[in-house]
Amino acid sequence: MSPFKRRLSCPRAADEKSDSEPSELPREVIQRLRNVIFGFDFFVSKVENYQANGVIFKGNLRGDPSVAYDRIAARLKGEMGKEYVLYLLEDQEEQPVAVILPKDAAEQPLPATQEALLSAAFGLATLVTLLNANGLLLLQPDQLDLSPGSILSALPGTVLFFLLLAAHEAGHRVAARQKGVELGTPLFVPAGLGFLGSFGAITSFRSTVPDRETLLHVAAYGPAFGAAASFGMLLVGLGLSAAGIGDGEMQPAAFQDSLLVGVLGQLFVGSKLAAGATVSLNPLLAAGWAGLLANALNCIPVGVLDGGRIAHGLWGRRNAGRVNIISLFLLGVTGIFDTLALFWVLFVIFLQRGPISPQREELSQPESQPDRVLGICLLGLSLLVLLPYPGAIVPETGF
Template sequence: MLVATIHQHASLTARCLSLPAHRVQPRGARRNLWSPVRAQQQPGDGSGSGEDVPPPPAAEQPPPSAPAVATEEPPAAEDANLQLPPEVIQRLRTTVFGFDTFFVTGVENYQADGVLFRGNLRGEPAAAYAKLTARLQAELGEQYKLYLLENREELPVAVVLPLASVLPQLGPLPEQLLAAGLGLASVATTLNIFGADLFNAALLTANWDAAAVAAAAPGAAAFVGILGVHELAHAVVAKQRGLQLAPPIFIPAGLGLLGSFGAVTRFKSFVPTRADLAAVAAAGPLASSAVAAAVMLAGAALSAQGVGGIELAVDSFKESLLAGALGQAVFGDQLFTMEAVDTNPLFVAGWAGLIINAINCLPVGELDGGRTFLGLCGRRAAARVGAVTLLLLGLAGFSNSLSLFWLILVVTLQRGPILPCDQELSSIEDAGTKYAAIAALVLPLLVLLPYPAVLSITNGLPDLPPTF
């Protein structure tokens, strides 16, 4: 059910993002493979030359008192070939779009049920979008959704889709049941990682070791708490910005130190801007990493006092810049002369939390890092960097188990594309949001690079040290 849910969300996103290139290729020309679905060019829309029709000279523009009209009334035959009703196209052309917002130069079919308007943006994107949506609602009510995006040539386009085709299709009850079930499974796998040994035949009898579960509880609770802070921070920032999130769906792991791979979280409401997307995405890993670092420091202090419980191979400290530096500060230079070191479960929980948050900040797919990078740099840059990140994960997967597992997770559940914002033409202006996004993207460098920080593709993500 989880895979079906994510794929349903990805299908919806793809409908909103397969924007055709602005220029029309002649018959026999090589197809632009950027989009899997090619828009249908409509005759008589003023785009036959492949260039935008320039805006009319000042003399032809309506006087200030005249109503804004984007284009001349189109032929009825042209509108009849489009996927929205001709009367809707007519009202969009003459009432919604205008000289003061978006000057339409061409109209074409978009995917299975939408229409794409090419043209020239007038004024600031945020102000133009506010006017367009207000006019759309006044003219056509809540029947249609409008996006203001960039096409592959970084030119502005407006996409209008029936609202029914972009609303989430999964009911709340199945999603809540899925979230609850996988959440409980993640708690079980986390307890198992910290020594509860739940997954054996003894669990089904009266002879299973309750004391082992009690001993594993502090470390497991710390790790689950770190994950909870991650999701809580997402929810708090989303609420501050008037957005709604679906229940987080945790992915059980039970691999090395990791009891869970974190959660898949989707938006239930439309995201207005790239700044909103980046703010919500970056909040989770930043808040959770701060808590994880504090838990790790507390565990390091207890470990230095001889309060241990979990043996870690010393070589594992060499695989994380942050963990190596902290380990050397606590245990001294002799750390790397030993084979193993006895550590407190809180140290392990904090380290595992940092690893999860750092991996989630990788700029790929619908991970927090992918959403943050898109918000900061735009969709084209995010697509390119995401492809490079996937390639590096694939190469690292030949020698590193965690890289391979995370590559599989991204490809199957989190590959995207990211659901578009209402308008993606505006960059992030708030300095706080911008710095938070940059900090989130720097986190993987601090946690995942080896100690000393030697850049090597084959090192990949830090291998998970043995817990027993």
């Protein structure tokens, strides 16, 4: 957790401050901020410190939050230059608060060299788990086969799935460029569970996100691109598998693992499933299914996953926090019976717990209706993909 996040969670009143902790802002500057910077847009009723680094102004906001923010920020820049940053947030009582912090108090990205080395290490580990998931068995030395034929057979699925991961990241990058924010280098997360060779990537913001609409837009475009590419690949793979074009076999019961894939399986290969026959497993089917699963996991509204950011953008920090608690509880319960769910809970707790870094203005609702609809649909995607198919794929037989 960054120092900025700690300060956000632990405000201290100015009159409680120790003399041994000098304030970043002198009293006369705070008074000028109160009387000149906020003016008509934000009537200040109380002032508190962020430890030694900044100031909280509590009071009543007048007018549209985004308009008020622009006016206050312009006056702050004119009065104090670019050394301080304004945040317009909501406190625990759901009341508006204005926070002024030194520019260097915000969360800083990793140094470029360290970020590149970390990304390379994660990328190499992901390549190993992708090859392993596609049959090379690098994680099982006693069964390892590095013959040219074995390597060639593992490459198609590995390349296809990596292309789907790239589509997901491309969606984030396109959206970030549209909104003028900068993203860090993605850290691909390896996975060694079944045919899922990677859980996707951890993508951080290098620059401060201006508002919830920007957060929603950037967060949603990643899984939107990734899920669309995965779904298209899955459909083509199902068509080829239905025609018997595939180098592997899949048992009918496998289609019960996903509601969406089970429905599509009934449409494409329903007769084979009804007869209890195995289905040809085309590499496109396996990669598309794995891609949908990875995107669906990232759309669960917890932590700083894409789903957590989408929920924050749609409903605000406080309501998204409630959704986060419910989702983690359900994942924890599911983890008792499902290894993937348990691993995902641990992944979120240790790597993606959050909190989400503050946007400069968090009070305004996203105005883009397409982005709002897309965000809700992506949250629903996790249910469609992760919930099991109800009933039996193969009908019971008896006498």
